[in-house]
Ligand SMILES: Nc1ncnc2c1ncn2[C@@H]1O[C@H](COP(=O)(O)OP(=O)(O)OP(=O)(O)O)[C@@H](O)[C@H]1O
C-alpha cells in the first residue's frame with residue numbers, strides 16, 4: 001500500500017504431495033502493509049500456500065521471495081525468512097512446558113541472542129499489548145483458547161516479523177472468544193503490519209482486508225477487494241462457495 | 247488433578263496435547279507403604295530379634311551394596327545417553343542413522359541380557375583387559391540403551407507435530423527445537439517408563455555376579471558356599487533387594503510429582 005514494496009512474491013508455486021497436487025502454480029504478490037485474506041473450500045490448498053512461505057512445506061516447483069529474499073535455491077536462507085515471518089496456527093501450538101512469558105521471550109533469546117532481561121521486558125510489553133499483562137506466569141494449560149491465541153500472536157510478534165501469517169486463527173475458538181483475537185489482529189492491521197490471513201471471518205474481511213483471494217483445488221480462482229468478491233464475484237465457483245458460507 | 251480410584255503405576259491423562267502422568271494418592275495405606283513396611287519389619291525381626299545367623303548374613307551381604315549401586319547408577323547414566331541417541335537416530339532424517347539405530351535395537355532386544363553380559367565380558371576380554379565393573383556397566387548400558395531408545399523414540403513421536411513447526415517457524419534450528427521444545431516435553435511423558443527401566447536395572451544388576459563381581463547376590467552365594475545356610479541367606483538377599491527397589495521406585499514417583507508441579 002505505502003510505497004508498493006513487495007513483501008511476499010509468490011511465483012508459480014507448486015506443491016505435489018504425491019497423491020494430490022495441493023498447489024498448481026500459484027502467483028500472488030503481497031505489498032508492504034497489505035492485508036490479504038485467503039478463502040476457499042477445505043482442501044483447496046490455503047494452509048499449504050501459507051506454510052510454503054516459511055517452508056514448513058517445501059515447494060516442488062516455483063519460487064517465493066520474502067522481502068526480496070528467495071525461499072528456494074542456493075541463496076536461500078530459510079532461518080532468516082522464518083525470523084522475518086511470524087506464523088499463527090489454528091491450534092495455537094504454544095509450548096506447554098513454558099509460561100506465557102517464556103513462550104514469548106524464548107525465540108528472541110535463542111534465535112536473536114537478545115539478553116534475558118531485554119527479551120522478558122519486551123515479552124511483558126507484548127503481553128500488555130494483547131491484553132494479558134497479568135498472565136505472564138500462567139502456563140498455556142491455565143489459559144482459555146482466546147488467551148492462548150493472543151499469547152501465540154504475541155510470541156510471533158516478539159521476533160519483529162515483517163509479515164504475519166495466520167492460518168485459521170479463530171477456527172478452534174468458542175464463539176465468545178473469537179472477538180478478542182480478531183481485535184488484536186485489527187490492532188495489528190492499524191499499525192500497518194503486512195498480513196496474510198486464512199479465515200472465513202467475513203466481519204474481519206470487510207473491516208480489514210485490502211484484497212480477498214479465493215482458492216479452489218490448488219489454484220487462485222479470483223482476487224479482488226472484499227466488496228467486489230463478496231457482492232459480485234466474477235467466477236461462478238466463487239459465488240457458489242460464498243453462498244455456502246455466508 | 248484429583249484421582250477417583252487407587253491405581254498401580256502412573257496413569258496418563260490428556261490435557262490439551264500434553265500427557266500428564268498422575269498418581270493415585272491420598273490413602274494412608276497404599277501398596278507401596280504396606281510392602282516396604284513388611285520388608286523392613288521382616289529384616290529388623292531377622293537381624294535384631296532372631297539374630298543368629300541373620301545378623302551375620304546381613305553384614306556380609308550388605309557389603310555388596312556399593313557395587314550394586316555403582317553398577318546400577320553407571321548403567322542408568324550410560325543407558326540414558328545411549329537411549330537418547332538411539333531414539334534420535336531412529337527418527338533422524340538420515341537413512342543410514344535410522345538403520346544403525348534400528349539394527350542396534352533389534353539386535354539387543356533379541357539376545358538375553360545374561361548372554362550379552364557374558365559375551366561382552368569375555369569377548370572384550372579377548373582384546374583388552376576389561377575389569378568386571380566397567381564391563382558390567384557397559385553391558386547393562388548397551389542392553390538397556392536399546393529399550394530406552396524405544397522409549398525415547400515413542401516419547402518424541404508422541405509430541406504433537408505442531409510443537410516442532412511452531413519452533414521452526416520462530417526461526418529455531420532443528421537442534422534448538424529438539425533441545426528446548428521437544429525433549430523437555432518428552433522427558434516428562436517418558437519418566438514413568440524410564441523409571442521402570444531404572445528399577446529393572448537395579449534388579450538385573452544382580453546378573454553381574456556371574457562375571458565375578460562381588461555385588462549383593464554374589465556375596466550371598468559366597469556365604470552360602472561357606473555356611474550352607476541357603477534359605478536364610480537368600481531370604482536376606484531378597485529382602486535387601488526389595489527394600490532398595492521400593493526406595494528407588496519412590497524416588498522416581500517423587501521426581502514425577504515434582505515435574506508435574508513445575509507446571510500448571
Ligand atoms: N502432509 C500432507 N500429505 C499429503 N497430502 C496433504 C498433506 N497436507 C495437505 N495435503 C493435501 O493437500 C491438499 C490441500 O490441503 P490444505 O491443508 O492446504 O487445504 P486447506 O485449504 O488448508 O483446507 P482446510 O480448509 O481444510 O484447512 C488437500 O487435498 C490435502 O489433503
Ligand SMILES: [Mg+2]
Pocket residue numbers: 046047048167
Ligand atoms: Mg487449512
